[in-house]
Amino acid sequence: MTPLLAFIVFVLAVSLALYLLLGGADFGAGILEWLTRGRDQRRLADAIAPVWEANHVWILLVIVILFVGFPSVYSTLTHYLHLPLLAALLGIVFRGAFFAFRHYDVGVDPAHRLYAWGYRISSVWTPFFLGMTLGAAFLGRIDPAPASFVDGFVAPWLNTFAAAVGLFTVVLCAYVAAVFMVGEVSAPSDQTYYARWGAGLLAAAVPIGGVVFWTAHRAGYPLLSHFLATPAALAALGVATLLLPLIALSLRRRRVWTSRVLVGLQLLAILGGFFAVEFPTLVRLRDGSELTLLNTQAPPAVLAWLAVALVVGVVVVFPATGYLFWVFKQGPADSDERAG
Amino acid sequence: MEPLDSLLAARWQMAVSLGFHIVFACIGMVMPFFMAAAHRRWLRTGEVVYRELARRWAYGVAIFFAVGAVSGTVLSFELGMLWPRFMDIAGPIFGLPFALEGTAFFLEAIALGLYLYGWDRLPPRVHWAAGVVVGIAGVFSGIFVVAANAWMNSPAGFAWVDGQATDIDPVAAMFNAAWPWQALHMTLAAFVATGFAVAGLHAVLLLRRPGHPLHRAALRIALPFAVVAAFLQPISGDLSAKDVARRQPEKLAAMEALFETQTRAPLLIGGLPDVEAREVRYALELPGLLSFLAFADVDAEVQGLDAFPRELWPPVVVTHLAFQVMVGIGFFLMGVALLYLWARWKRPGWLDHPRFLRLLGLTMPLGFVAVEAGWIVTEVGRQPWIIYQILLTRDAVTTMPGIWVSLGIVSLIYALLTVFLVWLMRRQIRALHARPVSDFTTPRSAS
Numbered sequence: 001m002t003p004l005l006a007f008i009v010f011v012l013a014v015s016l017a018l019y020l021l022l023g024g025a026d027f028g029a030g031i032l033e034w035l036t037r038g039r040d041q042r043r044l045a046d047a048i049a050p051v052w053e054a055n056h057v058w059i060l061l062v063i064v065i066l067f068v069g070f071p072s073v074y075s076t077l078t079h080y081l082h083l084p085l086l087a088a089l090l091g092i093v094f095r096g097a098f099f100a101f102r103h104y105d106v107g108v109d110p111a112h113r114l115y116a117w118g119y120r121i122s123s124v125w126t127p128f129f130l131g132m133t134l135g136a137a138f139l140g141r142i143d144p145a146p147a148s149f150v151d152g153f154v155a156p157w158l159n160t161f162a163a164a165v166g167l168f169t170v171v172l173c174a175y176v177a178a179v180f181m182v183g184e185v186s187a188p189s190d191q192t193y194y195a196r197w198g199a200g201l202l203a204a205a206v207p208i209g210g211v212v213f214w215t216a217h218r219a220g221y222p223l224l225s226h227f228l229a230t231p232a233a234l235a236a237l238g239v240a241t242l243l244l245p246l247i248a249l250s251l252r253r254r255r256v257w258t259s260r261v262l263v264g265l266q267l268l269a270i271l272g273g274f275f276a277v278e279f280p281t282l283v284r285l286r287d288g289s290e291l292t293l294l295n296t297q298a299p300p301a302v303l304a305w306l307a308v309a310l311v312v313g314v315v316v317v318f319p320a321t322g323y324l325f326w327v328f329k330q331g332p333a334d335s336d337e338r339a340g
Numbered sequence: 341m342e343p344l345d346s347l348l349a350a351r352w353q354m355a356v357s358l359g360f361h362i363v364f365a366c367i368g369m370v371m372p373f374f375m376a377a378a379h380r381r382w383l384r385t386g387e388v389v390y391r392e393l394a395r396r397w398a399y400g401v402a403i404f405f406a407v408g409a410v411s412g413t414v415l416s417f418e419l420g421m422l423w424p425r426f427m428d429i430a431g432p433i434f435g436l437p438f439a440l441e442g443t444a445f446f447l448e449a450i451a452l453g454l455y456l457y458g459w460d461r462l463p464p465r466v467h468w469a470a471g472v473v474v475g476i477a478g479v480f481s482g483i484f485v486v487a488a489n490a491w492m493n494s495p496a497g498f499a500w501v502d503g504q505a506t507d508i509d510p511v512a513a514m515f516n517a518a519w520p521w522q523a524l525h526m527t528l529a530a531f532v533a534t535g536f537a538v539a540g541l542h543a544v545l546l547l548r549r550p551g552h553p554l555h556r557a558a559l560r561i562a563l564p565f566a567v568v569a570a571f572l573q574p575i576s577g578d579l580s581a582k583d584v585a586r587r588q589p590e591k592l593a594a595m596e597a598l599f600e601t602q603t604r605a606p607l608l609i610g611g612l613p614d615v616e617a618r619e620v621r622y623a624l625e626l627p628g629l630l631s632f633l634a635f636a637d638v639d640a641e642v643q644g645l646d647a648f649p650r651e652l653w654p655p656v657v658v659t660h661l662a663f664q665v666m667v668g669i670g671f672f673l674m675g676v677a678l679l680y681l682w683a684r685w686k687r688p689g690w691l692d693h694p695r696f697l698r699l700l701g702l703t704m705p706l707g708f709v710a711v712e713a714g715w716i717v718t719e720v721g722r723q724p725w726i727i728y729q730i731l732l733t734r735d736a737v738t739t740m741p742g743i744w745v746s747l748g749i750v751s752l753i754y755a756l757l758t759v760f761l762v763w764l765m766r767r768q769i770r771a772l773h774a775r776p777v778s779d780f781t782t783p784r785s786a787s
């Protein structure tokens with residue numbers, strides 16, 4: 001792998017990880033609102049409002065890197081996984097629209113219940129289908145010469161493994177959001193409340209993670225044995241597991257930033273472990289062939305200019321994002337006085 | 341049996357998605373300038389009405405930006421979902437501007453977050469500057485995306501060997517021949533359309549609430565932008581037309597419904613082309629003007645559709661009518677701009693006259709109608725190609741059957757969203773009008 005390709009793969013991985021963390025927390029806020037029956041609807045929304053657009057730009061970056069740098073990965077996924085992606089897109093549209101409507105519409109009346117439900121449902125729906133798409137990319141049921149509509153466009157993703165990955169994604173999003181919320185509220189009873197949710201969701205994530213491995217196994221995709229055979233992945237899995245008690249402890253003590261950092265690390269370990277197993281594969285096809293970072297990469301001139309654009313982006317975006325977070329994340333959202 | 345074949349359904353879905361997105365993209369890139377202009381007046385004069393206006397508009401920007409962002413996300417996936425073969429080829433070549441657009445868009449989102457929530461947290465000047473950055477980043481992101489579209493009209497930056505792109509040069513692709521003209525024309529179009537839409541809306545509201553300070557202030561800010569852009573737009577359109585005449589002569593021929601190659605070619609105003617008979621009915625002909633406009637010489641030869649194989653003709657009727665609508669609106673709005681300037685100079689009283697306000701109300705939708713028509717000219721006029729002279733649209737379309745179902749879903753959702761947005765705006769306005777006018781005139785302590 002050339003340094004150039006390595007750089008682009010690095011940015012791709014970082015974008016995906018940030019999307020999982022920031023976008024995930026954002027989806028999670030909606031899921032949590034549902035789980036807690038709207039207990040802190042306003043605070044949840046306030047916590048994400050200033051940063052939520054920025055949180056979702058990461059997915060665009062992933063998409064652009066894919067279609068510029070690894071075009072056949074992009075075109076294969078969008079072509080054969082058209083349906084779950086369409087579902088995810090509908091979720092993205094509804095979620096964005098209802099979130100904005102809710103936040104900026106005047107007054108408090110029945111319309112707001114519609115926005116709230118539209119927002120909550122799409123907060124679960126969207127990460128579910130995105131997770132499903134991710135699972136389907138690796139399962140190996142994408143058929144480049146399909147015999148029928150179902151073979152080509154349904155079977156690759158409508159299966160228990162992809163559904164399990166979708167569910168796992170949803171739970172992770174809610175988990176990240178719950179941990180994040182601990183620092184967004186100031187009353188100790190509120191903090192405990194979210195810490196409990198965080199711990200509960202973490203407890204749910206573990207068996208669901210198990211289901212992912214089990215459904216993979218049943219679908220003839222030996223994910224677990226691959227994990228066991230890849231030292232880096234095994235190490236990552238170990239880290240994620242070791243972090244479990246630490247996170248539980250720091251949540252109990254309501255250590256805001258320690259919990260956030262540990263959870264971030266844990267998610268990175270899960271994602272990193274998975275990609276360590278699969279590296280350099282991005283898509284597995286039914287005929288056994290694979291689309292990889294290596295065999296789909298665009299010519300060097302393209303990658304070089306993509307890298308330039310990414311560097312420009314990093315130089316512009318990171319300080320600006322840092323400033324944004326610095327301005328708005330200096331204290332719990334509920335201690336703000338905000339003019340509207 | 342499918343009600344529509346995949347190609348037609350996919351083209352419609354793309355048209356619906358783009359047609360929806362472009363409205364929000366235009367508003368999202370222009371409104372921040374209005375908002376920042378109002379904000380600046382507030383900082384300078386301390387007149388509360390301008391602060392109120394900046395805040396109201398900022399709410400509008402937030403909603404439109406959000407809808408623009410999600411509908412733009414949809415497009416970034418749809419390109420591959422509907423045209424996988426196209427993206428396979430084009431992705432690496434025209435991807436550079438998209439990557440840069442990502443940065444601009446990111447910056448826009450960040451600056452908007454800072455602006456919307458920065459009222460009490462940022463120093464006044466930084467806060468105002470954040471608003472300006474929203475607009476500038478928005479314009480840049482628009483210009484970058486247009487580079488990709490322009491590349492489809494004037495592909496550059498690669499060699500085409502046996503159905504494969506080689507020797508890819510992303511910079512040459514980005515700086516393709518059509519880019520400067522299309523980018524200029526599109527940026528102005530956004531200002532024309534948004535300017536008249538905003539001015540028109542507030543003019544209508546002023547008719548309902550005569551003298552309302554907020555609407556008067558809004559007109560004072562939006563109209564000058566609209567007027568300047570409306571003046572420049574026909575000039576930019578003429579440059580675009582000259583460029584099209586050189587690069588895509590069959591598009592020009594379709595725009596003008598010119599069936600026969602001729603010297604001293606006439607410019608047609610209106611008219612309904614009859615493709616079978618190869619003639620145009622009910623048109624007003626201005627002899628030699630097309631030759632002059634395209635090549636700055638009344639005797640220049642202009643290629644007609646007969647110079648091209650029949651199967652490579654763009655759809656003539658649609659392209660011609662869309663072009664007529666765009667140009668017609670362009671000149672009409674220029675006329676309104678002229679009237680405004682003249683009245684400002686000689687008859688200031690006219691500007692508050694209900695008739696003038698009604699005229700502005702009439703312009704409210706027109707700019708956006710012209711934008712949609714302009715995109716129809718550009719896109720339909722390029723058919724049957726998706727990449728001009730490289731790849732046919734029908735060879736790029738997805739093999740997934742049943743696209744008309746997703747076309748139905750996407751159309752329904754965008755229609756619903758549109759209804760919702762209109763309803764939402766009416767609620768905002770009602771809430772605004774429920775407040776006493778004195779709210780906007782007497783200074784209050786900062787809230």
Ligand code: HEM
Pocket residue numbers: 493518521522523524525526528529530532533573574575576577578580581582584666667668669670671673707708710711712713714715717718719721
């Ligand atoms: C008044 C005279 C006008 C002329 C002569 C003119 C000319 C043109 C031409 C030749 C094109 C095709 C460019 C191409 O395909 O490369 C075009 C496209 C377009 N026009 Fe116009 N136009 C005029 C007014 C307007 C107005 C008033 C608007 C909107 C407010 C507008 C919006 C557009 C848009 C959005 C496009 C497609 C994107 C682009 O090429 O930038 N035009 N116009």
